[in-house]
Amino acid sequence: MEPNELYGRLREHLNNFLMGMPHEPTLMQMLKVMFPLDEAEIALKIPMADTKLSELEQQFPEVDNLEEILMRMVDRGTVFWNQAPGKEKVYRLMTGVGGWAETPFWGGRDTPQAREMAPLYKNMKTLAYSKALAEGAPLVRVIPVMESLEDSSAVLPYDELIPKIEATKFRAVAHCPCRHAANLRGEGCDHTVDNCLHFGTFARFMVEQDIAREISVEETIDILKAARSEGLVHVANNMDGHLESICNCCTCGDCYWLNTAKDINRDVLMESNYVAKADEDTCTLCGECEERCPMEAIEVDGHDCAEVDAKLCIGCGVCTICDEEAIKLVPRETIKTPPNLMEWASQRMEAFKQRKSE
Numbered sequence: 181m182e183p184n185e186l187y188g189r190l191r192e193h194l195n196n197f198l199m200g201m202p203h204e205p206t207l208m209q210m211l212k213v214m215f216p217l218d219e220a221e222i223a224l225k226i227p228m229a230d231t232k233l234s235e236l237e238q239q240f241p242e243v244d245n246l247e248e249i250l251m252r253m254v255d256r257g258t259v260f261w262n263q264a265p266g267k268e269k270v271y272r273l274m275t276g277v278g279g280w281a282e283t284p285f286w287g288g289r290d291t292p293q294a295r296e297m298a299p300l301y302k303n304m305k306t307l308a309y310s311k312a313l314a315e316g317a318p319l320v321r322v323i324p325v326m327e328s329l330e331d332s333s334a335v336l337p338y339d340e341l342i343p344k345i346e347a348t349k350f351r352a353v354a355h356c357p358c359r360h361a362a363n364l365r366g367e368g369c370d371h372t373v374d375n376c377l378h379f380g381t382f383a384r385f386m387v388e389q390d391i392a393r394e395i396s397v398e399e400t401i402d403i404l405k406a407a408r409s410e411g412l413v414h415v416a417n418n419m420d421g422h423l424e425s426i427c428n429c430c431t432c433g434d435c436y437w438l439n440t441a442k443d444i445n446r447d448v449l450m451e452s453n454y455v456a457k458a459d460e461d462t463c464t465l466c467g468e469c470e471e472r473c474p475m476e477a478i479e480v481d482g483h484d485c486a487e488v489d490a491k492l493c494i495g496c497g498v499c500t501i502c503d504e505e506a507i508k509l510v511p512r513e514t515i516k517t518p519p520n521l522m523e524w525a526s527q528r529m530e531a532f533k534q535r536k537s538e
């Protein structure tokens with residue numbers, strides 16, 4: 181098969197899953213970096229659901245070293261594997277975002293592959309891809325910093341991170357792919373990079389592959405506290421009862437989620453159920469919150485107190501480090517409940533069917 185046809189078919193294969201993969205020049209270039217020709221041929225027949233090695237072997241009767249090729253793809257960062265105790269090994273093809281777009285960066289290494297991917301990762305912020313990621317139910321949502329709520333007793337159960345972290349069986353920290361890629365491009369910011377949190381089976385896989393480090397519940401909470409004091413925004417997967425990852429994002433480090441939401445497509449992430457509100461009596465118009473807001477949602481000049489644009493505000497709470505304690509998060513009028521895993525999948529499936537029928 182001609183290379184262009186092969187990568188076109190690989191793109192279609194990836195587009196047939198819930199995450200979507202539109203025909204975009206940058207995405208096509210990324211596929212070529214991450215999937216050498218022989219591995220692209222194999223990838224065409226690997227599902228995105230866990231599949232036993234014996235089942236995959238039936239798909240490739242002509243390939244006698246399939247496991248070796250699959251493990252090469254694992255090491256390159258395009259295939260996930262897992263083996264539960266007493267069970268057969270399973271493999272699945274990774275998605276782009278949350279998968280092979282980021283595996284070159286999670287380990288914090290400076291490799292030729294990471295250098296080649298770094299500018300592509302920046303240019304991956306496109307309207308078409310962000311729409312595919314947002315359709316049905318956005319992949320991620322903003323989690324407010326608890327201390328920033330006006331009434332901390334009013335916190336909604338799915339916004340409480342600590343109990344969810346305490347309930348996790350396995351935790352890992354990796355490098356922030358966005359800031360590491362920006363550093364490799366010479367465009368990095370001053371924020372720390374060792375704070376990309378992962379949980380459960382995928383976290384185990386990352387530790388196994390040496391692209392993340394296992395951490396305790398206490399260290400996870402310490403990392404979140406440090407992220408808060410750096411002015412980073414907590415962005416978690418948008419599912420109730422299922423914690424997979426928490427990014428700690430900024431717009432100065434060219435974060436995929438925040439910069440796409442700010443500059444390209446606001447719908448790529450779900451805002452928290454809170455919005456910032458300043459108090460006219462105590463605000464001194466110092467402008468500190470305006471400077472800190474990653475979404476440029478606050479304006480001070482020409483107002484009686486810091487003015488928040490509720491449409492731009494994502495309810496992160498980064499602005500609430502105010503000497504006068506004059507700005508806090510208050511609940512929005514309409515509360516949006518994150519879907520559970522089944523609801524999330526069915527909402528995305530509906531949107532996917534709609535997309536395919538258009």
Ligand code: SF4
Pocket residue numbers: 458459462463464465466467468469470480485486501502503504505506507
């Ligand atoms: S809300 Fe606080 S940080 Fe913002 S302008 Fe007023 S006093 Fe300054």
Ligand code: SF4
Pocket residue numbers: 455456472473474475476477478488492493494495496497498499500
């Ligand atoms: S105003 Fe800005 S910093 Fe404050 S909660 Fe909204 S988005 Fe976050």
